[in-house]
Amino acid sequence: MLKLSGVTRRYGDAVALDGLDFIVPDDTYVSLLGASGSGKTTLLRLIAGFEEPDAGELMLGGERLDGKPPHRRDIGFVFQNFALFPHLSVEENVAFGLRHRESKAVPAGSDLNDRVNAALDLVGLTGFGHRGVGEISGGQKQRVALARTLVTEPRIVLLDEPLGALDANLRARMCDELRAIRERLKVSFLHVTGSETEALTMGDTVAVLANGRIAQAQDSTSLFTQPANTAAARHLNAWNLIGGRVKGRTLDTAVGALPISQSLPDGSEAQLAVRFDQIGVCEPDQVPAGQDHFTARYLAGEFNGPTELSFFRADNGDLIQVVNHLSNPRLPDLTEGRTYALHFSPDAALLFEGAA
Structure with missing residues (x-):
């Protein structure tokens, strides 16, 4: 050893x-x-x-x-x-x-x-x-x-x-x-x-x-x-990190208030992590029931053979990435420059304490 x-x-x-x-x-x-x-x-x-x-x-x-x-x-x-x-x-x-x-x-x-x-x-x-x-x-x-x-x-x-x-x-x-x-x-x-x-x-x-x-x-x-912290999640290049401050049972972020599953001190910094392949995309008025969401503008797609990587720009300028597996496609046809709702199950999100 x-x-x-x-x-x-x-x-x-x-x-x-x-x-x-x-x-x-x-x-x-x-x-x-x-x-x-x-x-x-x-x-x-x-x-x-x-x-x-x-x-x-x-x-x-x-x-x-x-x-x-x-x-x-x-x-x-x-x-x-x-x-x-x-x-x-x-x-x-x-x-x-x-x-x-x-x-x-x-x-x-x-x-x-x-x-x-x-x-x-x-x-x-x-x-x-x-x-x-x-x-x-x-x-x-x-x-x-x-x-x-x-x-x-x-x-x-x-x-x-x-x-x-x-x-x-x-x-x-x-x-x-x-x-x-x-x-x-x-x-x-x-x-x-x-x-x-x-x-x-x-x-x-x-x-x-x-x-x-x-x-x-x-x-x-x-x-x-299950990355244990922001450093691990960032190095895996598969997780979107959305930072904000805790306010009750929500995280106040630049893309809006997002629910969080655990209790942290009010005012403390935290990061919400959602994996690329666990985010869905839809029209802003068609978010499925029970899903958390925020809006972002579609930039472009990148074809990688069995998968396609879609890039979105959030209101605060952060780049959000979404993976679509082409053998089982789940994303609609997307129009560049158009704003969509990016939604995910609350169970899919991880919460990390501290700044990015």
């Missing part, structure tokens, strides 16, 4: 990680989701030993990591840009870590060849060992980088945006392959990404990194359907 306790990392006056607590259990795939600049790569670099924390401690399998040099941590790192040696062949790249590590180095010979070939077979590159790095595709380079990491049998594998350089179809295939490889090896993967879709697809557990701390860490279904 990897455990980080109170980890802080500063760069001058900027705080990248702020007393962060985080656990990666054994034999699991954890996705770490965060926006650009949120500290995701900094966190990986601290775990790998490329940087040291200003405060806190890192433990792996009960052993203290901070203070140890990278090559003594028994941690694998797969870089976004692959970081392969261009002058070496595929098999030489994979063998490099085994041949040159400080302890238990494996010299050239049949044992080295067997282990390299087994690693290439694991990532689906049997027969590619003799090729140059410049002779293979981006997806194959990613597999080589993964094989080079796995061949050393690390206790945990860190993946820094590993699919970012690949096209959409290849990313989808590599998602399946990475999960299958991890399950066969029974080693933990910590996969950093800025894509909510990739994080939810890959992780047994998905952790959201925001403001230097873990905002929420949970299984993907629970995280998506």
Whole structure:
């Protein structure tokens, strides 16, 4: 198990990680989701030993990591840009870590060849060992980088945006392959990404990194359907957030007074969250009974294959998004510039205390 306790990392006056607590259990795939600049790569670099924390401690399998040099941590790192040696062949790249590590180095010979070939077979590159790095595709380079990491049998594998350089179809295939490889090896993967879709697809557990701390860490279904705070909801890119001040059992917002399900102190700030796919659209005088609603002006639609994303502008200028699944369409034909009622079930709304 990897455990980080109170980890802080500063760069001058900027705080990248702020007393962060985080656990990666054994034999699991954890996705770490965060926006650009949120500290995701900094966190990986601290775990790998490329940087040291200003405060806190890192433990792996009960052993203290901070203070140890990278090559003594028994941690694998797969870089976004692959970081392969261009002058070496595929098999030489994979063998490099085994041949040159400080302890238990494996010299050239049949044992080295067997282990390299087994690693290439694991990532689906049997027969590619003799090729140059410049002779293979981006997806194959990613597999080589993964094989080079796995061949050393690390206790945990860190993946820094590993699919970012690949096209959409290849990313989808590599998602399946990475999960299958991890399950066969029974080693933990910590996969950093800025894509909510990739994080939810890959992780047994998905952790959201925001403001230097873990905002929420949970299984993907629970995280998506029940984010615990505004930071988690915002990073999932599936929830509309409507801010206001509490007045009795309503939230006084720029789009009107909206009922709330729980009692909060009058005058306190709160955010109402409604998921993109749980909002309906109708004429202002045709709101279904029992539905909460507000009005907004339709801007445009974005076709995404099986879904269409519709954009609305609320009276306060906020952008509201609504998803329509085309296999089961539920929205009427919309006219740009026209005002509609956006309605939702009271049970579909989540309430978060505090400002956005």
